[in-house]
Amino acid sequence: MAAGPTGAVLALLGVLSVCAASAYGSVAEREAGGEAEWAKPCDGAVFRPPSALGAVGVTRSSGTPRPGREEAGDLPVLLWWSPGLFPHFSGDSERIECARGACVTSRNRRALRDSRTRALLFYGTDFRASAAPLPRLAHQSWALLHEESPLNNFLLSHGPGIRLFNLTSTFSRHSDYPLSLQWLPGTAYLRRPMPPLRERAEWRRRGYAPVLYLQSHCDVPADRDRYVRELMRHIPVDSYGKCLQNRELPTARLQDTATATTEDPELLAFLSRYKFHLALENAICNDYMTEKLWRPMHLGAVPVYRGSPSVRDWMPNNHSIILIDDFESPQKLAEFIDFLDKNDEEYMKYLAYKQPGGITNQFLLDSLKHREWGVNDPLLPNYLNGFECFVCDHELARLDAEKAHADSPGDSPVLEPHIAQPSHMDCPMPTPGFGNVEEIPENDSSLVQVRDHCICLRCLWPHSEKGRTHNYAAVP
Numbered sequence: 274m275a276a277g278p279t280g281a282v283l284a285l286l287g288v289l290s291v292c293a294a295s296a297y298g299s300v301a302e303r304e305a306g307g308e309a310e311w312a313k314p315c316d317g318a319v320f321r322p323p324s325a326l327g328a329v330g331v332t333r334s335s336g337t338p339r340p341g342r343e344e345a346g347d348l349p350v351l352l353w354w355s356p357g358l359f360p361h362f363s364g365d366s367e368r369i370e371c372a373r374g375a376c377v378t379s380r381n382r383r384a385l386r387d388s389r390t391r392a393l394l395f396y397g398t399d400f401r402a403s404a405a406p407l408p409r410l411a412h413q414s415w416a417l418l419h420e421e422s423p424l425n426n427f428l429l430s431h432g433p434g435i436r437l438f439n440l441t442s443t444f445s446r447h448s449d450y451p452l453s454l455q456w457l458p459g460t461a462y463l464r465r466p467m468p469p470l471r472e473r474a475e476w477r478r479r480g481y482a483p484v485l486y487l488q489s490h491c492d493v494p495a496d497r498d499r500y501v502r503e504l505m506r507h508i509p510v511d512s513y514g515k516c517l518q519n520r521e522l523p524t525a526r527l528q529d530t531a532t533a534t535t536e537d538p539e540l541l542a543f544l545s546r547y548k549f550h551l552a553l554e555n556a557i558c559n560d561y562m563t564e565k566l567w568r569p570m571h572l573g574a575v576p577v578y579r580g581s582p583s584v585r586d587w588m589p590n591n592h593s594i595i596l597i598d599d600f601e602s603p604q605k606l607a608e609f610i611d612f613l614d615k616n617d618e619e620y621m622k623y624l625a626y627k628q629p630g631g632i633t634n635q636f637l638l639d640s641l642k643h644r645e646w647g648v649n650d651p652l653l654p655n656y657l658n659g660f661e662c663f664v665c666d667h668e669l670a671r672l673d674a675e676k677a678h679a680d681s682p683g684d685s686p687v688l689e690p691h692i693a694q695p696s697h698m699d700c701p702m703p704t705p706g707f708g709n710v711e712e713i714p715e716n717d718s719s720l721v722q723v724r725d726h727c728i729c730l731r732c733l734w735p736h737s738e739k740g741r742t743h744n745y746a747a748v749p
């Protein structure tokens with residue numbers, strides 16, 4: 274270990290065994306094979322081909338290495354199984370320093386069968402049950418990162434899908450590493466002063482509607498356009514996106530849908546001309562909240578919201594947004610919006626959180642304060658690196674517990690399995706945005722969405738897309 278920390282890590286990795294090449298064939302071969310494979314985990318003693326991780330080298334991050342573990346040669350490896358996602362600048366592997374100690378994070382799939390590879394990290398949108406690396410090894414945790422909309426992978430909204438994983442990082446507060454506030458940079462973002470109401474009154478006089486809709490993803494499980502279309506019969510709505518469009522954004526750059534979800538200053542200035550923003554998420558799941566909710570608040574507009582059923586828990590105070598589901602019909606909602614539109618005093622009550630001391634929700638304040646990752650914050654890690662360290666720390670703790678048990682079974686019981694729960698991706702079955710399912714024509718595209726992605730998956734699971742059944746149980 275005289276070569277210094279970098280040399281020590283490389284030396285360590287140089288003897289890392291990679292069993293995939295010998296015992297199980299290449300990843301590609303295994304994926305092509307039909308049957309669920311059964312295999313023994315690597316014991317590392319039989320055959321040690323050149324290391325996948327050692328070959329590419331490891332960049333050291335700053336921090337003090339823990340010589341104990343390195344000399345013991347058991348630095349846990351975290352393997353990103355999803356191809357596109359490896360939150361490091363270069364190379365295939367990197368040493369990371371976390372609260373409990375160090376791990377190696379890698380995207381080199383040849384490390385799959387290594388006894389030191391303690392966790393496989395999956396990105397939810399890319400996860401396909403039929404392409405999961407089987408057989409599952411008992412010493413490996415499966416960790417899921419899925420901050421995106423559940424509509425990107427319905428499988429995970431079903432009990433058998435989410436329970437494949439041990440650790441989760443999702444929009445749900447119940448997940449192991451929650452990202453519920455991933456779209457909220459902080460309280461200052463909410464407190465930003467709003468433009469004077471008289472400016473908006475002026476836009477109204479020039480023919481602007483009180484309500485804005487900006488949506489270009491139309492057929493979604495939340496079936497939001499069906500509701501908005503009905504609401505438009507009762508109150509003027511200016512709709513600029515591809516869905517229910519009735520006006521055009523002023524410039525080609527703003528019309529580009531890539532701009533629509535950003536913090537583009539010109540776009541924000543334009544949107545803030547409106548007093549009410551329709552904010553309907555593309556899927557209805559507890560704690561799934563996006564920029565659709567927070568951006569209008571940043572701009573000092575009132576969100577007219579449908580999305581997370583538990584959204585109240587996160588609001589700056591109990592009078593800051595209008596919840597669509599509080600109204601018995603689109604007509605009643607339209608009447609209420611019209612009332613606020615004509616009554617500045619009542620309208621301004623919805624923006625009281627912008628005043629000093631106006632953010633009274635302690636749960637929100639605490640959640641922002643205690644999260645370890647930042648949103649566009651150069652001083653804090655992003656949540657990808659934060660999640661890696663969360664998994665690293667979990668695996669170091671698990672190794673310690675296993676060692677304690679091996680040393681003294683009487684004093685240290687075997688660890689209970691840690692398995693993800695449906696509450697980590699809590700999305701009830703989709704329902705029509707307005708009206709009853711019986712009233713919707715068979716050829717309606719939104720209904721097809723709902724059927725294809727949810728109902729059918731529910732019936733077919735656990736068969737794969739190709740109709741094969743896999744065994745997702747870990748091999749002992």
Ligand SMILES: *[C@@H]1O[C@H](CO)[C@@H](O)[C@H](O)[C@H]1NC(C)=O
Pocket residue numbers: 591592
């Ligand atoms: C909102 O909060 C205020 C102040 O804490 C309280 O007096 C009021 O009853 C609450 N309203 C609702 C609808 O919960």
Ligand SMILES: *[C@@H]1O[C@H](CO)[C@@H](O)[C@H](O)[C@H]1NC(C)=O
Pocket residue numbers: 411412413414415436437438439689690691692746747
């Ligand atoms: C991981 O989850 C699986 C179920 O999906 C379970 O069988 C296994 O025991 C869990 N492993 C750990 C280390 O908790």
Ligand SMILES: *[C@@H]1O[C@H](CO)[C@@H](O)[C@H](O)[C@H]1NC(C)=O
Pocket residue numbers: 714716717
């Ligand atoms: C759906 O079917 C109805 C009649 O059955 C037809 O009038 C309508 O054009 C169809 N819509 C689409 C989108 O195909």
